[in-house]
Amino acid sequence: MSLAPAPERAAPAVDPDAVIQTTGLTKVYPGDVLAVDGLDLTVRRGEIFGLLGPNGAGKTTTAGMLTPRVIPTSGSAHVGGLDVVARPAATKRLIGVVPQSNTLDRALTVWENLYFHGRFFGMGAKAARAESDRLLERFRLTERSQAPVMALSGGMAQRLMVARAVMHRPSILFLDEPTAGLDPQSRIALWEILGELHQDGQTILLTTHYMEEADQLCDRVAIIDQGRIVALDTPPGLKASLGADTTVTITAEGDLKRLAEVVRDEIDGSQGATVLDGKVLLTVSGTTGLLPAVVHVAEQHGFPVTDLSVHETTLETVFISLTGKDLRE
Amino acid sequence: MTATSATSASPTPLGSTPAVELRTSTRSAFGALLLRDLTVLRKNLKEFIPRTVLQPLLLVFVFTYVFPKIGQGVGGSSSSSAVFTTLLVAGVVATSVLFQGIQAVSLPLVQEFGYTREIEDRVLAPLPVSLVAIEKIVAGAVQCLIAGLIVFPIALVVPATPVHLSIQWPVLLTIVPLACLMSGALGLMFGTMFEPRNVPMLFGVVLIPITFLGCTYYTWDALEPIRWLQVAVLANPLVYMAEGLRAALTDVPHMSLWAIYPVMLVATAAFTWKGIHGFTKRVID
Numbered sequence: 113m114s115l116a117p118a119p120e121r122a123a124p125a126v127d128p129d130a131v132i133q134t135t136g137l138t139k140v141y142p143g144d145v146l147a148v149d150g151l152d153l154t155v156r157r158g159e160i161f162g163l164l165g166p167n168g169a170g171k172t173t174t175a176g177m178l179t180p181r182v183i184p185t186s187g188s189a190h191v192g193g194l195d196v197v198a199r200p201a202a203t204k205r206l207i208g209v210v211p212q213s214n215t216l217d218r219a220l221t222v223w224e225n226l227y228f229h230g231r232f233f234g235m236g237a238k239a240a241r242a243e244s245d246r247l248l249e250r251f252r253l254t255e256r257s258q259a260p261v262m263a264l265s266g267g268m269a270q271r272l273m274v275a276r277a278v279m280h281r282p283s284i285l286f287l288d289e290p291t292a293g294l295d296p297q298s299r300i301a302l303w304e305i306l307g308e309l310h311q312d313g314q315t316i317l318l319t320t321h322y323m324e325e326a327d328q329l330c331d332r333v334a335i336i337d338q339g340r341i342v343a344l345d346t347p348p349g350l351k352a353s354l355g356a357d358t359t360v361t362i363t364a365e366g367d368l369k370r371l372a373e374v375v376r377d378e379i380d381g382s383q384g385a386t387v388l389d390g391k392v393l394l395t396v397s398g399t400t401g402l403l404p405a406v407v408h409v410a411e412q413h414g415f416p417v418t419d420l421s422v423h424e425t426t427l428e429t430v431f432i433s434l435t436g437k438d439l440r441e
Numbered sequence: 442m443t444a445t446s447a448t449s450a451s452p453t454p455l456g457s458t459p460a461v462e463l464r465t466s467t468r469s470a471f472g473a474l475l476l477r478d479l480t481v482l483r484k485n486l487k488e489f490i491p492r493t494v495l496q497p498l499l500l501v502f503v504f505t506y507v508f509p510k511i512g513q514g515v516g517g518s519s520s521s522s523a524v525f526t527t528l529l530v531a532g533v534v535a536t537s538v539l540f541q542g543i544q545a546v547s548l549p550l551v552q553e554f555g556y557t558r559e560i561e562d563r564v565l566a567p568l569p570v571s572l573v574a575i576e577k578i579v580a581g582a583v584q585c586l587i588a589g590l591i592v593f594p595i596a597l598v599v600p601a602t603p604v605h606l607s608i609q610w611p612v613l614l615t616i617v618p619l620a621c622l623m624s625g626a627l628g629l630m631f632g633t634m635f636e637p638r639n640v641p642m643l644f645g646v647v648l649i650p651i652t653f654l655g656c657t658y659y660t661w662d663a664l665e666p667i668r669w670l671q672v673a674v675l676a677n678p679l680v681y682m683a684e685g686l687r688a689a690l691t692d693v694p695h696m697s698l699w700a701i702y703p704v705m706l707v708a709t710a711a712f713t714w715k716g717i718h719g720f721t722k723r724v725i726d
């Protein structure tokens with residue numbers, strides 16, 4: 113039995129350096145739920161590319177369409193030059209996937225999870241044995257080699273899933289929310305692993321709703337909201353696009369929308385202000401005399417300030433200024 | 442993390458995959474999936490054997506050893522008791538094979554679809570999703586065969602009265618694989634239809650009637666006096682397995698092989714189709 117036939121598509125302009133290329137990629141779920149809306153995306157060889165957005169933005173659906181588990185409603189997707197919809201089985205040879213949930217084989221040991229993965233991908237018994245040993249060593253899991261996978265901690269299980277995903281040397285490694293639910297130490301350990309894989313030349317696409325993760329790891333980030341890309345650049349490029357280097361969070365009493373307008377208009381170097389979660393977020397370039405000025409302007413207009421904090425512009429600020437929403441929403 | 446000097450990722454060259462290579466990789470992936478399932482079976486033999494043996498052993502023991510010894514129930518006279526013992530052989534083996542299909546395919550699948558989501562990884566193996574589903578049938582069929590081979594001698598040895606075998610090899614060598622594949626396919630179909638919380642329904646509402654009304658303890662011919670039941674049980678796949686094995690193993694009267702083979706072939710194809718369809722629907726959005 114085969115999957116639904118691929119609709120006719122215009123051939124996309126070929127980027128010789130592209131590992132992933134999508135044109136107008138769209139997914140509508142039953143009930144007219146538009147999960148991904150006309151996504152045009154190019155991921156180049158050797159880069160770590162991040163899809164950053166809140167839960168429900170369409171990140172996992174996008175990853176699903178590229179790792180042929182979700183059939184696009186329209187548009188095209190090519191991975192390693194292969195049409196993902198027309199040739200799903202061939203595509204699967206080129207990709208490594210670390211899904212959001214733990215999909216380790218619970219009937220097998222840690223070592224066997226790697227060994228059989230290698231066998232699925234055509235490795236001989238000897239090669240799969242050697243590679244399993246090597247990867248366990250590299251991912252610091254050798255001591256747990258014969259343990260059942262249920263005995264692993266969250267961080268270890270995640271490392272094993274990454275080891276499994278890279279075992280067959282994929283052209284591209286997909287990670288769906290790789291550090292969701294991990295403790296901070298395990299998260300940093302995983303970031304280090306991904307950094308090393310990147311140095312080895314591994315192309316990586318990851319989805320995340322942690323802006324630090326996108327900021328620290330990714331060469332380029334697409335900010336995605338309601339199934340559409342709202343911005344795409346390097347993390348410094350995205351932050352620079354705001355024209356502001358500082359964000360001031362103002363907690364005050366009164367009509368906060370009015371307060372946002374006031375500070376936006378009257379503070380020197382102001383780039384914009386928005387109300388979020390009962391606070392006013394003001395983006396500014398330059399910090400000299402900033403806090404006294406904010407307090408002064410606010411109180412001059414009858415808004416008693418109860419709290420004030422200043423931090424550098426982050427990708428979260430970029431997201432908020434683009435969508436008016438919080439990443440955690 | 443301490444990196445070793447070896448690198449793990451020298452990415453596969455891009456470009457399209459030649460068709461021949463793809464066929465080879467599909468075949469080796471299928472073989473590897475099968476190898477994985479049989480490895481798990483080997484590791485779980487300690488659970489596999491008791492779960493396979495116990496029910497048929499007790500059934501044969503009570504019906505064909507205890508009852509004749511205490512002079513109760515089935516048969517009564519020693520001659521009809523011997524007939525019962527003989528007709529029960531096929532029934533017990535068929536039931537064990539069918540149950541194994543459910544236990545080896547449906548129950549793990551229900552779990553993997555339900556909370557473990559392990560199936561998501563199996564679906565990423567480099568072969569078409571339909572073949573991942575078919576592999577489940579084949580692995581299930583192998584376990585059904587093993588179950589049949591274990592239970593058959595029990596049905597021969599345990600009874601107090603002798604069993605009269607008359608083996609038709611051509612029938613045996615075709616019916617047994619067909620029965621195993623049919624059970625595996627049925628297991629796949631049920632595995633894609635039931636949610637974890639509905640598994641008790643699968644046993645209580647589906648399998649129990651299949652077993653009791655599957656011509657296990659009586660032949661299909663013998664239902665003649667209850668015509669409506671004789672017609673109704675034709676919808677039960679176990680009837681054809683039990684009657685087919687009766688034809689293969691004994692001289693007991695059985696349904697015509699001209700009915701048994703076509704129905705089993707069509708049922709196997711239908712269960713396989715429905716199973717693959719359900720499987721694909723569960724793993725591909």
